[in-house]
Amino acid sequence: MRSISVQEITKNIKEMCIEANYVLSEDVKSAIYQNQETESNQIGKQILSQLKENMDIAKNESIPICQDTGMAVIFMKIGQDVHFEGGNLEDAINEGIRQGYEEGYLRKSVVKDPVERVNTKDNTPGVIHYEIVSGDQVEITVSPKGFGSENMSRVCMLKPADGIEGIKDAILETVKLAGPNACPPVVVGVGIGGTFEKCALLAKKALTRELGSHNPIPYVSELEEEMLEKINNIGIGPAGLGGNTTALGINIETYPTHIAGLPVAINMCCHVNRHKNRII
Numbered sequence: 001m002r003s004i005s006v007q008e009i010t011k012n013i014k015e016m017c018i019e020a021n022y023v024l025s026e027d028v029k030s031a032i033y034q035n036q037e038t039e040s041n042q043i044g045k046q047i048l049s050q051l052k053e054n055m056d057i058a059k060n061e062s063i064p065i066c067q068d069t070g071m072a073v074i075f076m077k078i079g080q081d082v083h084f085e086g087g088n089l090e091d092a093i094n095e096g097i098r099q100g101y102e103e104g105y106l107r108k109s110v111v112k113d114p115v116e117r118v119n120t121k122d123n124t125p126g127v128i129h130y131e132i133v134s135g136d137q138v139e140i141t142v143s144p145k146g147f148g149s150e151n152m153s154r155v156c157m158l159k160p161a162d163g164i165e166g167i168k169d170a171i172l173e174t175v176k177l178a179g180p181n182a183c184p185p186v187v188v189g190v191g192i193g194g195t196f197e198k199c200a201l202l203a204k205k206a207l208t209r210e211l212g213s214h215n216p217i218p219y220v221s222e223l224e225e226e227m228l229e230k231i232n233n234i235g236i237g238p239a240g241l242g243g244n245t246t247a248l249g250i251n252i253e254t255y256p257t258h259i260a261g262l263p264v265a266i267n268m269c270c271h272v273n274r275h276k277n278r279i280i
Contacts, residue, residue, distance in 0.1 A: 004138060006091075007087075007092070009093060010092045018100050020143070021070075023065075036049055039237075041241075044243025051238075064104075068146040071145055071147070072127070073204065076093070077131045078131070078138050080133070081134075082138055101122060140278050141208050152181050153267045154177075155266075156266070167192060171264075171266055175231050175266075176234060178268050185271050186246065186271065187211065188268060189205070189251055191254075195258075195261075198255055200267070203266060205253060209253075213251075248271060248273075
């Protein structure tokens with residue numbers, strides 16, 4: 001059994017919240033650079049160049065890449081041989097979020113109640129997902145999620161008879177409906193299978209997977225490649241002003257499901273696809 005102080009969790013999450021909002025991960029940065037070279041639309045090419053400049057300014061001056069610094073989504077993979085000491089784990093996670101958003105001068109965007117809309121003033125609570133795994137380590141993924149793109153996401157409860165063509169149609173329709181509202185070029189996370197809530201979680205986790213990687217299941221990997229090409233042929237382009245860079249990538253995750261269902265979730269993310277990962 002390995003003991004970990006919850007203060008260590010707070011410290012790491014604070015740092016990761018700040019870093020994720022200041023410095024875009026290398027996979028997303030590389031995708032923007034690559035697409036700037038291949039973008040056929042001159043306005044789109046110019047916008048991608050401005051995105052590159054914005055990234056550099058944010059990193060060099062330690063300011064947020066985007067004014068929407070997101071709602072903090074935290075994925076915790078906890079080894080079953082870990083014992084936390086010094087306080088409550090969930091309180092420690094939220095304290096890390098609070099410190100990160102205050103010390104990093106990040107916009108506080110969370111309201112205490114979805115109807116009454118009173119701001120919590122420290123961007124807590126976060127949305128926290130726990131997974132118990134083997135071992136004595138803790139893997140933390142921090143993914144601040146902006147809501148321009150989040151609002152354009154969908155869950156589609158398809159029929160099994162809709163099959164893979166129904167899945168393709170759902171993805172394309174969601175991207176088309178999003179249009180410029182999701183701040184393209186976008187990253188598309190897709191979850192297929194499970195239940196209503198499971199497919200949405202799969203889609204959210206898919207956004208944290210490195211761009212350019214592929215699902216190990218052959219048909220899913222082929223679907224990722226096919227859908228990226230189809231999305232980029234829609235013509236929405238950077239900032240919705242036309243071009244062949246509507247999406248930087250599409251990541252798809254699957255899970256077993258019921259014989260009567262085919263749940264599909266499409267989680268849209270803008271080009272500021274923020275995610276930081278650490279293992280303690």
